[in-house]
Amino acid sequence: MRQFELLVFSDENREVKKKKMEDGLASPYWLTTDLPGTNVNLGLWKYCAESVPGGLKICVDTTIRVTEGNKMEATKFLLVGLVLTICAVIFQLIGLASPYWLTTDLPGANVNLGLWKYCAENVPGGLTICVDTTTRVTEDWFTAVQAMSILGLIALVAALVMTILKMFVMKENKVPQFVAIATAFAAAIFILISIAVFAAKMNDLFQSIPFTYHFAFAFCILAMLAAIGAGCLMLVDAMK
Incomplete structure (x- = not known):
């Protein structure tokens, strides 16, 4: 014991x-x-x-000598956040504009589906025919996916503008940074909703037809992850 x-x-x-x-x-x-x-x-x-x-002895507050290094480290977080935000904007633009969210093989043609265009390749005669996606998909959920994707892009652009303002114009003001953090996370949520709804509905529509998600869908996922990473880094910077 x-x-x-x-x-x-x-x-x-x-x-x-x-x-x-x-x-x-x-x-x-x-x-x-x-x-x-x-x-x-x-x-x-x-x-x-x-x-x-x-022969003098000079004493100053320690924070005067130490905070410079902390500010430099914090700026690195903000710089990486800026780079990730730029990448997120580019990724979302590619995903939003490309007609390659989904691809499937139908009799006599290869079909690619995007948010705005529906393209059938290798139709008789070797032609590629593209029409508006809304002529093929008319449900309200698809309009919601389009809207969420656009809102995601707008929020990312807002986050990018606020981050640039914080780094180069309003360096001592915390407001642009907190707005950038909020809009980055909001963009990630919007994009998540769009890809989640699209994936769920396509799985229902193509139950008996094999299909694969294409590169534009993957780019939207990358945009969401980059937005989350940027928001987290800028939040860490704001807390220092």
Whole structure:
């Protein structure tokens, strides 16, 4: 059977320990280093340079010396977030404009379906015929998929504009960054709804016909993932 020993400190010992802890927190001697012409001591609150030219001792707040590196690291998060947002816009544009969300082989033709165009390739005579998708798919759910995809692109463009404003114009203002975060996550939600509804409905429509999702559908998924990544990185940057 294990035995435990309970240590009881007197009020005097507690006061001594508390005083030592306070002295340790306040002391500017957590780290020391020698630089050319001066000896530097770093604490949690003070940064002191001793034996500077003239034999002086200069102390400043530690945050003045340390926050520069943190800001640089934070800017890296914001820069990567900007790159991901640009990629998300490009991916969503490709997915939105291309008639290659779905492909299937029908008797005598290969059919590709996008949000706006329905194309039949290798029809008799080797022709490719494209018509508006709405002439083939007239249900309300397809209009909703189109709308969600467009909203996703608009939200991504808004996130891109807000990120550029934050990085190059309104550097000290947090509002554009929080707007960029919100619009990036909103874009991801819009795109997720569009691809989820499209996939569910196509599985119902093509139950007896084999089909595969094409590259434009994959690009929309990549846009959603890039938007999530950008939003997360910009959120981490905002919290620093």
